[in-house]
Amino acid sequence: KAGVTQTPRYLIKTRGQQVTLSCSPISGHRSVSWYQQTPGQGLQFLFEYFSETQRNKGNFPGRFSGRQFSNSRSEMNVSTLELGDSALYLCASSGTERGSEQYFGPGTRLTVT
Amino acid sequence: GESVGLHLPTLSVQEGDNSIINCAYSNSASDYFIWYKQESGKGPQFIIDIRSNMDKRQGQRVTVLLNKTVKHLSLQIAATQPGDSAVYFCAEIGGRRALTFGSGTRLQVQP
Numbered sequence A: 001k002a003g004v005t006q007t008p009r010y011l012i013k014t015r016g017q018q019v020t021l022s023c024s025p026i027s028g029h030r031s032v033s034w035y036q037q038t039p040g041q042g043l044q045f046l047f048e049y050f051s052e053t054q055r056n057k058g059n060f061p062g063r064f065s066g067r068q069f070s071n072s073r074s075e076m077n078v079s080t081l082e083l084g085d086s087a088l089y090l091c092a093s094s095g096t097e098r099g100s101e102q103y104f105g106p107g108t109r110l111t112v113t
Numbered sequence B: 001g002e003s004v005g006l007h008l009p010t011l012s013v014q015e016g017d018n019s020i021i022n023c024a025y026s027n028s029a030s031d032y033f034i035w036y037k038q039e040s041g042k043g044p045q046f047i048i049d050i051r052s053n054m055d056k057r058q059g060q061r062v063t064v065l066l067n068k069t070v071k072h073l074s075l076q077i078a079a080t081q082p083g084d085s086a087v088y089f090c091a092e093i094g095g096r097r098a099l100t101f102g103s104g105t106r107l108q109v110q111p
Helices: none
Strands: A005-007 A010-013 A019-024 A031-038 A042-050 A053-057 A064-068 A074-078 A087-094 A108-112 B010-014 B019-024 B032-038 B045-051 B056-058 B062-067 B072-077 B086-093 B105-110
Touching: A005 A087, A010 A019, A019 A087, A019 A108, A031 A074, A042 A064, A053 A064, A074 A087, B010 B019, B019 B105, B032 B062, B032 B072, B045 B056, B045 B062, B045 B072, B072 B086
Parallel strands: A010 A108, B010 B105
Antiparallel strands: A005 A019, A019 A074, A031 A042, A031 A087, A042 A053, A064 A074, A087 A108, B019 B072, B032 B045, B032 B086, B056 B062, B062 B072, B086 B105
């Protein structure tokens, strides 16, 4: 099976702009989660989607949003970018109910200038 | 590119030795505890998980130990190889299905 893919791999944006990141889960996986990774805060949960519905949400401002399509592909959007949004954004998919076995993509490195 | 913290605790071991990576967790209500491995430029890779009602689980060359009394989790890697060099994260998951990650430990394997 192909792994989790994320596009683009690298992105440079300016403060105030918005950005959309894309994630394709492993075939058959219906749960997609997004995480932000920074040197200072580590890995932090953003949200999880299952069958096109947001099932869980982390403690991030409303500027961070997402959606999932009927083919389980997911997008994450960040509006009004701030310098502190510079991070590696990771997508993970899971095919098990317990959710502990999550398979991560390579991430999208977002730099906000 | 580098994707993890710059000031992680580092464990340095000789190739062939056994490695033990430790983690303290805070949420007693978590259902599963998990170990992930992250190599430079890659996303975290699932290694092994353990259910909260177990105290030991073995995989291929790895063993996870869970001590709920002191809220401690450890990952033992047998016969450590250069390919094991990476950052290792412990994580926990509960009803919210959101992984909560620890801060990570860098494992360096000396040839």
